[in-house]
Amino acid sequence: MGVGTVRPAGRLTAGVAVALTVAGCSGDARPPADAGDPRVELLGVPGEATQSADPSLAVDPVTGDLLLAWGAADGAGEDASWNLYMARSGDGGATFSAPVRVNDVDGDLYPHAEGAPRLVAGPGGVAVFWNNRIVAEGRRFAASDLRFSRSTDGGATWSAARNLQDPLSPATLPPRGNTFHGATWLGDSTLVVAWLDGRERDARRIERGVATGLDAEVAARTPEAFADNDDLHDGDAAVYAAVSQDGGASWESGNRRIDGGICPCCRVALTQGANGEILGGWRQHLGGNVRDPVVATVFPEAAASAAAEGAPARIHDDGWVFPGCPHSGPALDVDVAGTVHAAWYTGAEGRMGVYFARRARGEAGFGAPVAVVAGASVGIAHPAVVARDNGHTIVAYNVDAEGRRHILLGVIDEEGSVAFQVEVPDSEGGTHPQLALLPDGGIVVAWTESRSGLQRLRLARLDG
Numbered sequence: 361m362g363v364g365t366v367r368p369a370g371r372l373t374a375g376v377a378v379a380l381t382v383a384g385c386s387g388d389a390r391p392p393a394d395a396g397d398p399r400v401e402l403l404g405v406p407g408e409a410t411q412s413a414d415p416s417l418a419v420d421p422v423t424g425d426l427l428l429a430w431g432a433a434d435g436a437g438e439d440a441s442w443n444l445y446m447a448r449s450g451d452g453g454a455t456f457s458a459p460v461r462v463n464d465v466d467g468d469l470y471p472h473a474e475g476a477p478r479l480v481a482g483p484g485g486v487a488v489f490w491n492n493r494i495v496a497e498g499r500r501f502a503a504s505d506l507r508f509s510r511s512t513d514g515g516a517t518w519s520a521a522r523n524l525q526d527p528l529s530p531a532t533l534p535p536r537g538n539t540f541h542g543a544t545w546l547g548d549s550t551l552v553v554a555w556l557d558g559r560e561r562d563a564r565r566i567e568r569g570v571a572t573g574l575d576a577e578v579a580a581r582t583p584e585a586f587a588d589n590d591d592l593h594d595g596d597a598a599v600y601a602a603v604s605q606d607g608g609a610s611w612e613s614g615n616r617r618i619d620g621g622i623c624p625c626c627r628v629a630l631t632q633g634a635n636g637e638i639l640g641g642w643r644q645h646l647g648g649n650v651r652d653p654v655v656a657t658v659f660p661e662a663a664a665s666a667a668a669e670g671a672p673a674r675i676h677d678d679g680w681v682f683p684g685c686p687h688s689g690p691a692l693d694v695d696v697a698g699t700v701h702a703a704w705y706t707g708a709e710g711r712m713g714v715y716f717a718r719r720a721r722g723e724a725g726f727g728a729p730v731a732v733v734a735g736a737s738v739g740i741a742h743p744a745v746v747a748r749d750n751g752h753t754i755v756a757y758n759v760d761a762e763g764r765r766h767i768l769l770g771v772i773d774e775e776g777s778v779a780f781q782v783e784v785p786d787s788e789g790g791t792h793p794q795l796a797l798l799p800d801g802g803i804v805v806a807w808t809e810s811r812s813g814l815q816r817l818r819l820a821r822l823d824g
Contacts, residue, residue: 411435428806475491482607540555753772805819
C-alpha cells in the first residue's frame with residue numbers, strides 16, 4: 361500500500377494533511393488519492409512526558425469538543441510512575457488544552473493496553489475509569505482496583521478517586537483483578553461501567569484450599585495455588601457492573617452480576633442501545649474451548665426487545681478453539697437508526713482476521729460477517745468501530761494481511777462491503793486504536809506506538 365511522504369508527528373501543534381493511496385480488501389492497488397478520497401491528518405499530542413500510552417476518546421455532547429484521556433510517565437522500565445491526564449480540543453484535535461492530571465494519588469495508573477482507561481462524557485459531566493496495580497505476594501498476577509473520578513467543570517478539576525468493585529472481607533486481603541472494563545453514559549445522569557471480575561474464579565479456588573485444611577483467609581491470599589489445571593473453565597472470569605444514577609456522585613451499594621464463563625482478559629465494550637438500554641460485548645468462553653464474541657443487554661437487566669433479548673448471543677459462530685485468552689475483546693457502536701455495529705478478531709482456522717457485522721434495529725441476529733482484513737499472517741488484532749450518520753462505518757485495526765503491525769482504517773459502505781482501506785502514515789508499532797466521531801463527521805483515531813522500549817501516544821484524523 362503506497363503512502364505519501366510525511367514528517368513524524370512528534371510534538372506538532374497543528375496537523376499534517378496527507379492524501380493517501382488506498383487499496384481495496386483484495387489488495388488491488390488504486391490510483392493515487394484525489395479530492396474525493398479520504399484524507400488522513402496526523403495530529404500533535406498534548407504533554408511532554410517521556411512516555412505516553414493508552415488513549416481514550418470521547419466527544420462532549422454539550423460543546424462538541426474532542427476529549428482525550430491518556431497515561432503518561434517520566435522515565436522508563438520499572439522506574440516509570442504513570443499518571444492519568446485529560447485534555448480537550450475545540451478544533452477537532454488540531455490543538456489541545458493544557459493537560460490536567462485526573463488521579464489524586466501519584467502513580468495510581470497501571471498502563472495496560474487491553475485494560476486501558478475509559479473516558480466518557482455526558483450532559484452531567486466527564487468521567488474516567490482506570491486501574492491501579494497492587495503487588496500481591498504469592499500471586500502470579502498483580503491485584504488491581506477499578507478506580508473512578510469525575511469532573512463537573514469540563515475537566516478542569518477532578519473528584520478524589522474511589523474504588524468501584526465490592527470490598528473484600530476481611531479488608532486486609534489484596535483486591536482481585538478488576539480490569540478489562542468498558543463504560544458509557546446513559547440519559548442525563550446514569551453511568552455504567554462493566555469489567556472482568558475474578559471473584560467467582562477465586563471462590564472456586566479458595567474452596568479447594570479450604571478442602572486441604574487451610575483457613576479461608578489464608579487460601580484467599582494465594583488462590584492461584586489451588587487452580588484446577590484439568591478444568592478448561594477454572595480460570596474463567598465473570599462480568600460485573602457498577603451503576604450510578606446521579607452522574608457518579610454516588611454508586612449502588614453492590615455490584616451487579618451480568619454473566620459468567622468469560623474469557624478472562626478480553627475487554628468488555630459498552631455502548632448505548634436504541635431502546636434505552638446499554639449493550640455489552642465480550643469474548644465468551646464456550647464449551648470445547650471455543651472463544652467467540654457475544655453481545656448482551658447489560659443495563660437494565662430487564663430491557664428486552666426484538667433487537668436485544670438480554671441474554672448473551674454470539675455475533676457470529678466462528679468456532680475459534682484457542683487454549684488461552686487472546687487479549688482481544690470486540691468493539692461495538694450503535695448508529696442513529698439503532699443499528700448495532702460490531703468488529704472483532706478471530707483466529708479460527710481458515711478465517712483468521714478482523715471481521716465486521718451489523719444488526720439492524722428490530723432484528724434478532726447479526727448479518728453475515730465481512731472480512732475487513734484476513735489471512736494466515738493476521739495475528740491477534742485489536743479493532744475499534746464507529747458508525748457515521750451517512751451509513752458508513754469505520755473500523756480501525758493494527759495488523760495488515762501481511763502481518764505488519766501498524767494502524768489501518770477500513771471503511772464499510774451502506775451495503776456492508778469494504779469500500780476501501782486507509783493506512784495511517786508513520787504508525788508502525790501501533791496498537792489498540794481508539795475512535796471518536798466528531799460533530800462535523802470527521803473521525804479521530806488514537807493509538808499507542810511502541811518503539812525502542814518506549815511507548816508514545818499518537819493521533820490522526822480521517823476526513824472525506
